[in-house]
Amino acid sequence: MSLQPDDQATKPPRAASRGWLRGVVLAGMAVVFVGVTVGFVGFLAKLRGVEVAPASRADGIVVLTGGSSRVSDAMELLAGGYGKRLLISGVHPTNAASDISRSLPDNQQLLTCCVDLDRSAINTRSNAAETRRWAHERGFRSLIVVTSNYHMPRAIVELSHAMPDVRLIPFAVVGEKWRDEPWWTRGATVRLLLSEYVKYVAAELRVRLADAGLDLTPELADHPEGSPAPSPATAQAN
Structure with a gap:
């Protein structure tokens, strides 16, 4: 008998x-x-779906360029007395103050007296570095941060890491498309959010490593020599 x-x-x-x-x-x-x-x-869950007035006033206001209505909303906050001065961070080097004033005809006096332009920043990290310099030069201890709702989490990570001694008050700008229809119905918005999530995670990881004493990307990397000029009107689509 054979066995299998x-x-x-x-x-x-x-x-x-x-x-x-x-x-x-x-x-x-x-x-x-x-x-x-x-x-x-x-x-x-961190992203606001509606614009909410800042919880309190601050010494200054900073707006990070790269999205529609960010600057106009920041100017409204300045006009409302929410801060003493406004920094517009990430202005293209070729843009003059007159270019901005033409887009904000109702705020000429404020633009002349109380607005500073930062043309050095090329990304969110360098936005934070230039904002730190500006805030420390003026002795500001609190800032209202103005940027798009999807960009706010990463902006707060970078700014709080650069300025742990400055209190940050977020003011998230909510675009019309975000308010008019659910984000998951638009492929472009889904891709934008996924991309921003990846950048946010990368920023969190880099900051945590830096806090632990392991800075893999020194701040000097924010201003590489010979880097291509950013697109007009903004340093980067933050």
Whole structure:
């Protein structure tokens, strides 16, 4: 009488090892996917859906260029007495104050007396560095931060890391498209949010490493020599 060989007994060890490794990889990918999904949901929870007046007044106001109506909203806050001066950070080097004044004809006096332009910043990190310099030169201990709602989490990470001694009060600008229809119905908005989430996570990781004494990207990297000029009217689409 012949016996059929036991499949398990004759299964090659290499094949069993590959099956175990495949299971570990799939389990790891599942954990990463769940982690990213939970993190993205947490990121979305940080985003305001409506504009809310700042909780309090501050010494100064800073607006990070790169989105529609950010500067006009910041000017309204300045006119309302929410801050003594306004810094517009990330203005293109070729843009003069007159270019901004033409777009804000109702705020000529404020533009002349109480607005400073930063033309050096090329990204959110250098926005933070230039804002720190401006705030410290003027002795400001509190700032209202004006930027788009999707950009606010990353902006606060960079600004709070650059200025731990300055109190930051966020004012999130909510675009018309965001208010008019759900973000998940527009592919461009979904891509924007995913991209911003990745940048936010990268900024959080870099800041945490820097706080631990491991700065992989020194601040000087914000101003690389020979870097291409940013697009007109803004340093970067923050």
